[in-house]
Amino acid sequence: MTERTLSGRAAVAGIGATEFSKESGRSELQLAAEACLAAIRDAGLTPSDVDGLVTFSADxxxxxxxxxxxGMGELRFFSRVEYGGGAACGTVAHAAMAVATGQAEAVVCYRAFNERSGHRFGQANASTRGATAQGLEFSWHLPYGLATPAAWVAMSARRYMHAYGATSEDFGRVAVAMRRHAATNPAAWFYERPISLAEHQESRWIVDPLHLLDCCQESDGGVALLVTTAERARDLPHRPAVISAAAQGTGREQYMMFGYYGDDDLTTLPAMGVVADRLWRDSGLGPQDVQTAILYDHFTPFVLYQLEELGFCGRGEARHFLADGGIEIDGRLPVNPHGGQLGEAYIHGMNGIAEAVRQIRGTAANQVPDVTNVLVTAGTGVPTSGLVLSGS
Amino acid sequence: MHEELTALAARLAALGEQPAPEPPDAVNEAMIRNWRQAMGDTRDWGDAAPPAMAQVWSMPGLVPSKGASAADDVLRVLNGDGFTGVVATNCEHVYDRPVRLGERLRATARFGSVVGPKRTAMGLGYFVTWYQSWYVGEERVAEMLFRVLKFQPVKRRPKGKPPLPAVGLDTEFFWDGARSGELRIQRCGECGELRHPPGPMCPACNSTKRDHLVARGRGTVYSYVVHHHPPVPGRTPPYVVALVELEEGPRIIGNVLGVDPSEVSVGMAVELDFERIDDEVTLPQWRPAGRPAPAPAPPPERVSDWPALELPLTPTFIISTALATRDFTPVHHDVALARAQGSADIFLNILTTMGLVQRYVLEHNPEADLAGMRVRLGAPAYAGDTLVLTGTREGDTVTVRGTVALGDHVNATVALR
Structure with a gap:
């Protein structure tokens, strides 16, 4: 290997998903199998062509x-990626490394759960689960009733509002944009159900400063992505989504959603900064080179943080960047044309990667014109990951 | 119920002193020796009995006596109306004269009063007071006041306790501190770096030598949320969770208590408070600076005219003192039963608390005799804990304080003569 880079060596050649619902009526394993099979067939392959699997530690x-x-048969590569939704793009990064180094030929990345009808992440964590590293982290927070992901994000959001003068309405504009996109995406749970900013403001408090409509939905469903070498992908049916960059990252003093200590000032996402640096460096691209971005949107405030962390605007300026439809389909940077997790479905960020592939292929429900490069991010507030996918 | 209770109390009080079951034994050397050994009492009493033993002479032992206490009817009415909780709050002795070996005591009982309903930390309750007196012939030699709080146990929290912290080797110093009223912040034993949350290795210098400082307990709200939904065990929404920046630098999560959520703001000054969840867990908490504490504050520094008496409360100590005071109530010797009744462990009985206060006072005032003891009872003194007695004297009055990990176990005022 002459050049130590992953850039351009692997591609996403297949995408697959179940329907997105509130109650799938099927086992999580069935959802996973259905999504994987759909991705394999979408790539024009059969299960026996697959020799690697990657998923979330949480799956x-x-x-x-x-x-x-x-019926995949023998596997030669398998790995899992930690830290909740922060794993999403990391699964593709692991798969890309495997096919680029010859450890595997075709790797499927998957995530499937009944997150609405089964175990719901949005409910209060009622136990610290023992004196493990994570249990001890929880122990500084859960006993005080700081027990839900919404609350963990809200703590940062309040400080961000204080530091930059952002308002609940600024957060609301993210929700409005996502619901606008979902309204014209038939696969989205909130298809044909847009919201107004007033509706956002009137929605009940979940954890002040977050309203209900600042929080993504909870979904049942599965998504899978087939990753192979860029060369092979060019021989398969669809236009490859070439992985120009793939990155994982943690901040200097990283916690699981509790970035409240040390040098953190609650207005940044240090892990995403680490990911952004690598994505732009490895792809040789910058914020001006992507036509659309898939930004992880479990809660609206962190979309603002990400716009800043990824260099689309300066610190504290995101509220101006997204004003006047700035992140809507016809805005300066269309974000989540599928409607994101607020609008389409919460499949831990994997449905966003599938959307990025469709935007490269030119087959998205809400297609952005002339897409060459798409940025994708994974879960925020946790150790995270990202991708730049390109059409050539 | 209240009217019924008031009428019953009036009837009982009008009865005045009634004969109580006769003390089974004359004042005798064997019981005194047994009692003194269990208490660790070293005073030379000559032919007198230790005055704190007054009630011991009337204790029935393992076989319950037939006679009823003066307050039994009142307690029954209260039990029937949901005031099922009971906690002893006061025990007061007056010693008219020492009793001597060979004297046979006669006992009487007298109803005192029922006062309530009062809102207390335990719940809505009535204070019930009654008396016991001891005579030799017609001469009264001692009297005891006994007061209990009968309360309706509050449903403390709508949905159980908040999640309890997991405690590990690297964090137990923090929770130990919180239980004793200290907010402890880890400090590197080499470079002095402060750190919260704590961990085993200093990220600044990699030392594993650890130390802590006790935070002054002042800080400002760096950020906060108001939780509304979904329901969280042990918390009633809407409630405030704040990230507090301590004066010392580190930040820590806590609730801001005793405040309307709309009054909280970033930058608001807050002061340390504590919330006791159970015998194991106390949470450092916060309230707006400059407001009176709604909950009892952590114990201030002890002051004492004499060296503190530290008594390790071994099971042997708790059980042998209970039996030496002829108190066979199972919560003082049967761990499983004590736990089944909601206690953390077996605990010290009140007759022993009285004996220990007497011992401490007389050890440091050997020339004095006791005229009486008034004792206010607090937190239980469980096996495994340490009871620490301290005291001060002014004139003929000695004030004794006994603390355990949970706080004050006893506050006593002792009259000398």
Whole structure:
């Protein structure tokens, strides 16, 4: 290997998903198997062509169970990525490294759960779960009733509002944009159900300063992505979404959603900064070179943080950047044309990667014109990951 | 119920002194020796009995006596109306004269009063007071006041306790501190770097030598949220969770208590408070600076005219003193039963608390005799804890304070003569 880079060596050649619902009526393993099979077929391959699997540490479907159900046969590569939704783009990064180094030929990345009808992440964490590193982290927060992801984000959001004069309406404009996009995406849960800023403001408090409509929905469903080498992808049916850059990152003093200590001032996402640096460096691109961005939107405030962290605007300026429809489909940077997790579905960020692939292919429900490069990010407030996907 | 209770109390009080079951034994050397050994009492009493033993002479032992206490009817009415909780709050002795070996005591009981309903920390309750007196012939030699709070146990929190912190080797110093009224912040034993949350290795210099400082307990709200939804065990919404920046630098999460959520703001000054969740867990908490504490403050520094008496409360100590005072109530010797009744462990009985206060006072005032003791009872003194007695004397009055990990176990005023 002459050049130590992953850039351009691998591509996403197939995408697959189940329907997105509030109650799938099927086991999580069935959702995973269905999504994986759909991604394999979308790539023009068969299960026996797949020799690697990557998923989230949080996923309950083991690689061997998924391989058994789909008839993949033997696996030669499997790995898992930690830290909740921060894993999403990391699964593709692991798969890309595997195919680029010859450890595997075709790797499927998947995430499937009944997150609405089964275990809901949005409910209060009622136990610290023992004196493990994570249990001890929880122990500084849960006993005080700081027990939900919405609350953990809200703590940062309040400080951001204080520091930059951002308002609840600024957060609301993110929700309005996402629901506008979902309204014209037939796959979205909130298809044909846009909201107004007034509706956002009138929605009930979840954790002040976050309203209900600042929080993404909870969904049942599965999404899978097939990753292979860029060369092979060019021989498969769809225009490859070439991985120009893939990155994982943590901040200097990283916690799981509790970036409240040390040098953190609650107005930045240091892990995303680490990811951004690498994405722009490895792809040789910058914010001006992407036509659309898929930004992880479990809660609206962190979309503002990400616009700043990724260099689309300066610190504290995101509220101006997204004013007047700035992140809507016809704005200066269309963000989440599928409607994001606020509008389409919450599949832990994997549905956003699928959307990025569709934007490259030119097959999205809300297609942005002339897409060459798409930026994708994963879960925020946790160790995270990102991708730049390109059409050539 | 209140009218019924008031009428009953009036009837009982009008009865005045009534004969109580006769003390089974004359004042005798064996019981005194047994009692003194259990208490660690070293005074030479000659042919007198230690005055704190007054009630011991009337204790029935393992076989309950047939006679009823003066307050039994009142307690029954209260139990029937949901005031099922009971906690002893006061025990007061008056010693008219020492009793001597061989004397046979006669006992009487007298109803005192029922006062309430009062809102207390335990819940809505009535204070019930009654008396016991001891005579030799017609001469009264001692009297005891006993007061309990009968309360309606409050449903403390609508949905159980908040999640309890997991405690590990690297964090137990913090929770130990909180339980004893200190907010402890880890300090590197090498470079002095302060750090919260704490951990095993200093990120600045990699030392594993650890130390802590006790925070002064002042800070400002760096950020905060008001939780509304979903329901969280042990918390009633809307409630405030704040990230507090301490004067010392580090930040820490806590609730801001005793404040309307709309009054909280970034930059607001707050002061340390504590919220006791159970015997194991106390949470450092916050309230607006300059407002009186709604909850009892952590114990201030002890002051004492004499060296503190530190008594490790071993199971043997708790059980042997209970039996030496002829108190066979199972919560003083049966761990499983004590726990089943909601206690953390077996605990010291009141007759022993009285004996220990007497011992401490007389050890440091050997020339004095006791005229009486008034004791206010507080937190239980559980096995495994340490009871620390301190005291001060002014004229013929000695004030004794006994603390355990949970706070004050006893505050006593002792009259000398």
């Amino acid at each position: 309950v479907n083991t690689e061997i169970a998924v391989a058994r159900e789909t």
